[in-house]
Amino acid sequence: MLKVLFAAAEAVPFVKTGGLGDVIGTLPRELKKQGVDVRVILPKHGVIPEKYKRQMVLKQTLEVAVSWRKQYCGIEELEYEGITCYFVDNQYYFGSRPAAYGHHDEAECYTYFCRAVLECLPVLGFQPDILHCHDWHTALIPVFLQAQYRLNPFYQQMKTLFTIHNLRYQGRFAKEIVPDILGLDWEYFNNGSIEYHDSVNFMKGGLLFADLISTVSRSYAEEIQYPFFGEGLDGLLRHRRKQLIGIINGIDYNEYDPAADAVLHTHYDANSPELKQKNKRSLQEKLGLPRVDIPVIGIVSRLVGPKGFDLVANILFELLGSEDIQLVVLGTGEGKYEELFRHAAWRYPDRVSANIFFDDALAHQIYAGADLFLMPSLFEPCGIGQLIAMRYGALPVVRETGGLKDTVQSFNRITGQGTGFTFDNYNAHDMLFTIRRAIRYYYDKENWLKIVRNAMAKDFSWHASAQAYLDVYQKLVNHEL
Template sequence: MEKTAKHKIILFVTSESGPYRASGGLADVAEALPVAFKKKNVHMVRVMPKYKGIEEKYELKKLHEFIVEITNRPMVAAVYEHELDGIKTYFIGNAPFFERDNLYGYEDDSLRFGFFCKAVIEMLISIGLKPDIIHANDWQTALIGLFLKQEYSSLDFYRNMKMVFTIHNLQYQGVFERDVLKKLNISEKYFNSEAVEYYGKICMMKAGIVYSNAVTTVSQKYAREIQTPEFGYGLDGLLRKYSNKIHGIINGIYYDKYNPEDDAALKYPFTVKNYKKERERQKAAFRKEIGLAESNQPLMGVVTRLAEQKGIDLILAAIKKLAKEDIQFVILGSGEKYYEAALKEMEKQYPHQVAVITEFNPAVARQIYGSVDMFLMPSLFEPCGLSQMYSLRYGAVPIVRNTGGLSDTIIGYEEDPKTATGFRFNNYFSNDFIEAIRRAMECFKDKKVWNEIIQRGMETRFSWDGSAEEYLALYRDILENKNN
C-alpha cells in the first residue's frame, strides 16, 4: 500500500482536532493519525470547523468563499488553511454557526454540522482538492456520504471518491426531528429504515454507516459489541446487516508526548529502569501536593469524564467501601453535576483518603498516571479508551472492566499471571469491581509479582504506527474495490 498510497490523498473530516480545539478522544485521533501517515509518506490532510479562538491563536490563510444552501437560504462558507509540523489543516468558517463558546450542545447542531458536511464537499471543487478517500468521523460528519450520493455522484470531479466512516462512540448518534431533512435539502426518499429514518426521527449516524465503503470503530471488541442489542443503541440490526464492512482498529498513543522520562509535570521523572525508587518519590510528593495523608496502602487514580458510561457509580461504591480501610483515591474529571457533587461529598467525608479535582488539567492527569499504584476504569462500555494506555506507560496498573477497547489492550492477571498488564472484571456490579481491586491489592503485597506487572505494562506499545498500517491496508482494499 505504501508505494501506491504516496500518490493518494486522504481527507480526514473531523468536528475537532488537537491542537486547535478539543473536547475528547476524537481530537487525539485527528491530531495523531495524519502525523503517523506523514512518517509513511502518505498524504493525509484534515478539515474541521473554524471555531471561536482558533484564528486568534494560529495564523490562518484564507483561501476562498462560496455559498452553501440550507434552510432555503444561501449561507457563506469560508475556507482557511494552516500548516503545522508538515500537516495541512483546512477550516470551514461561518461565524453564526461556529464562533461560539462551545463545540457542541446547541439546539441547531443538526444545521451546524449539516452545513459543515455540505461545505466540505463544496470546498473540494472550490480549492481544487480531489481526495481519493474521504474519512469521516462520528455523526457530525456522517451526512457527507449521503450528500455525495444525492447531489454530487454524477459529477466527474466527485465520481470515484471513496468513503470511510469511523464510529468513536455509538451512543452519540445525531438524532433529530424529521423536519431537519427539509432544512438541509435532503430528499424525503431517504426517510426510510434503510436510510436515515429512526423511530420517526432522523439519525445522522445511520447515514455514515449506510453511505460509506467501509465502517471502522476504535477496537476489535467494540466492533463486535455494537452489533449486539446490549451495546448497539438501536442500531445493532443495521450494523449486523453491514457487518462485512465493519472493522475494528485500535487507537494508539503518542509515546514521545507521554513519556515519564522527561515529563515536566512530574517532580521525579523515571524510566523502566529506575521507577522503583523514583516513582515512589513521585507518589509521596504528589500525595502531599493534593493533601492526602502518608500511607503504605495503595493509591488509586481516576482520570475521566464524569458520566454514567465511565462507571462513576462503581467508583463511588468502591470509595464508600474502601476509604474506611485507609485506601486512598484521587479523581480528576468533570461532567455531570450529580457525579461531581457525589464525589465532592466523598472527599468531604474522607479528607485524608479522597482528593477530587473537577477542573481538567492535562498536567495533573499525567501526575496521576505517574503517581498512583492502580488506575481505575470500570466503564459500562468503552469503545477504545486511551487512559489505560497512558497508565501503562507511566507505571500505574490498570483495573478495568472487560469491555471494548479495555479488553483489547489490557491482559488480566486473572487470565494469565505471567503476561498480565492489569486486572479485569466482567460484570457491571460494584461487588465485582471491588473484588478486582482486592485481587490487585493482594498482588501489591508481593513486590516481585507487582513489579513484573508494572514492567510489562511500561514496555507495552500501542503506537499510532501500527494503527496507521491497519488503516492503510483498509484504504488499499477500498481503492481496489474489495469492500464495495
C-alpha cells in the first residue's frame, strides 16, 4: 500500500485561516478511499479547540535539534474521520500562542516543525513513500532531507512533493538564521539554494530540493513562470518547469450540499434549481432587502486588494446607480474596502447588505440565495468560492486567472455551454461590462436556468483531483518523473 504523509501548518477542523486548511482537512479522506495509507502531521497550535486536544494521545517523545538547541517534541495522535493525524507538541513554539501565524520567531518555529516531522518518523514506525509538503511552513523538509538525512537508510527512498498554495507567502528571514536556527552550512546560502536578495527564503529551498512541485490549478502553474505572477521566483520555476504540475483543488461535497445543508431555508439540487428562489427570499428577508424580483450579487471573501476589490471600488457606485440589483457582502479585510461597503449600505440601505464579519452559516445562505457570485481576483491560485457558488447555483462572475480560468466557463448562447461569466483584462470597466451581461441573462429565464443547471452539474468534488495526485505519487515512487 502506498504510504503518504501530509505535512502542513493547518487543517480543518483543527485550525483554519484559509484554503490550505480546507485542502489538508479534506483531500486525505478521498485519497484513503482510493487505497492510500495517508496520514497528516501538524503543529499542535494553542488555538486548536479543546474538544480535539482532549482526544489526543501521546505516542512518543523525543528531542529535536534546532541548530545548537535541544527542544522537547511530543507526538500526539488523533484519528479523525478515519485519518490518522499527528500533532507536534511544543508549548514554547506553538501551544502558548493565541494565533497560528504572525509571530516574530516563525523562522525558528517552522524550522523546528520541519525537523520534528523528519525526526519523529523512525520512532513512530511510519516510513512514508511520499512526504507531501504544503506551503512555506514545510518547505525546509525537502532541504533537510537532501542535505542531512538522505544517507540514513530509513530516508533513502522517500520522495518529496511540494505544493504551492500561494506563492506570495514565501517565508523570508534574515540570513543570520542559517547557522543559528537552520543548522545548515553557509554553502547552502552562498550557492543560492536558500538565498534570495541576501535573505533566507524557505519557499525557494522547497522549490529547489523537492522531487516534484505542484500548484493548485493548471493555469496558476503556467502563470507563476512569468514575472507578474512569479513573485520573484519565476526564474527558478521556469528552470524546474518539467517538474511543475497543476492539480485543481476540490471541495467537500458533504459540507457543501444544497440538497442537505442544514442552514438553508429550502433544500434543492441540479434537478430542482427553481427551489433556490426560496432561499433567495429567505436571505433577503434576513438582511432587510425588500425586492425579490431583481438579481442578487453575492460576495464572500477576504476584502483585500489581490481579490480584485480595487476594481470593485472603481465601479461600485456606477453599478448601483445604473443597474437594478442587490449586493450582499460577507467578509473582513482592509479598512478601505470595509468602509466602501459600509458606505454603500448606508447610501443604498434597501439594496446593499454589508456584513463586515465572517459567519459560516450566513456564507452558506449567501451561496444558496445569490443569483450571481462576484470574484474578480488579480491572481487566484485555485479559489474555492467559485466552486461552492456553482455547487449552489450562484453563477460566478470571475476574471480569467489561475483556478478561476480553469473552473469557470463563460456562457456561450450558441452552444448552450458555460457555467458563468468571465473577463480577461484586469480592468474595472471590463468587469462592469461582464456584470451587465450577466444581469441581462438573469431576465432571459430560459438561458438563465440552462446556465444554472450547467453549473450545478459540474463535479468539483475531490474524487478526480485525488486520482490525479495518486497518479503523481505512483510515478514518483516508480521513478517515472
